[in-house]
Amino acid sequence: MVNREPRGHTLPLLVSLIILGVLLMTFDVRLQGGGVVGVLRTGTQTIIAPVQQAASYAVNPVADMIDSLSNLSNLREENIALRRELAEAEASLVGVQDQLARLEHLEQLYGMEAAGDEIGRTVANVIGRPDAFDAALIIDKGTSDGVVVGQPVVDTNGYVVGTVRSVTRGSATIVPITADRQALTVMVGDQIGSLLSQVATDEMRLEILTAREPVLVGDEVLTSAVSASFPAGLPVGVVIEDAAPSIDVLNAKVDLFVKPDTLRLVVVLAWPPDPITASSGETILPAETSTTSTTTEGDGS
């Protein structure tokens, strides 16, 4: 039975709170997560971060144990597959070492020096997720480790995960590309298109507006040099259905290499390598990607 007692001020208060909530949502949409909303986000995360990090030390072993128990059968199969992969990798390593020795010899011979990988990398632990419905990842590295808003994030294999949405001194929030409202500019073969998230699936939709040739199952999807958010050539996923251009537009399904909800470790790339130092203090913004101190404008391309 519903309570029929005098309601006091609860109904007007609820209506006021809903109006306030809608206003906040509208502000957030209009400001694209920046401005006052961005400051509030960073402030709250700064306050919660120490408690969260302390708690994660205690709960991580428990989480690992429960997760392992629930995936025991999968772990056995994964273990067998990993042993096989390790044997194959060890065999190919011998070949690579030979090639490296030859390369070094040739470099010495011609007085050359190979260009190094200039992109800095920060390995971070995933220490939390806001709730079951929010795909964002919270990591244990922040501005004190050189992480800044807008930087691209990959997994330990170099596959694209997402971008840094907001950052505090000791933590950062990552938005996976599957949850990003902005499309990601990618390249399939020599064609450039956009990768868009879809409802109720972790597959993404590839859209090429000036398609010249079909894409085939197994074609690899890489980040494009046109992208303002990611360095070119990072693997994103693979095309899972053949698709031909209709007039000059092509749509295809793409399966991502990374499943964000299973990640425990990520790598934040210091990209672009020469970020612009913001006047607001310790936050450094990557060039071309953001106009605010806490959010990125997405791919922006």
Place this chain on the structure above:
Amino acid sequence: MRLPKGLIVATILLFAVVIQITLFGQIRIIAPDLVMLVVILLALTRIRPELVLGAAFLSGLVVDLLGSSLLGLRAIVFATVAYIALRTKERAEIGRFAVALWVGILTLIGVVLLVLIGTLFGQTSLLGPNVTRLILVVPLANLLLGGLLGPVFVRLVDGSTTAFRFS
């Protein structure tokens, strides 16, 4: 010495937020919404309804600020769920099983509202690959936790050893 009720509630809510984002953020098989659970259970205490609504709104705001979704989304959902909880709490006051069921139904209303309002505001990421499973699993997990922890929670907040002792 008896601690102020506001401090107890704030501490419990902070604890719920931290456990939600750390422990349950990493265990995929168990997916309760602890903050929503605390908000619902607050309706069973002797705290003024206006304060329950305020606490629900603020805790939703904190979860929004910690995540990537729109600011105000969970605040609206939690406040609405708290209001429905306040209006229907007599249904839960008859026994532990009733508390569990009541919590489960309210959580179901909450997650459906979250998905609906989120979708209206363009939060398509809420409709991820596991959305159907989550709409069922989150209320079920809260139902179990509500049945187990509900009476203890009310006794703790109200400082009464006799509250919610079902015969």
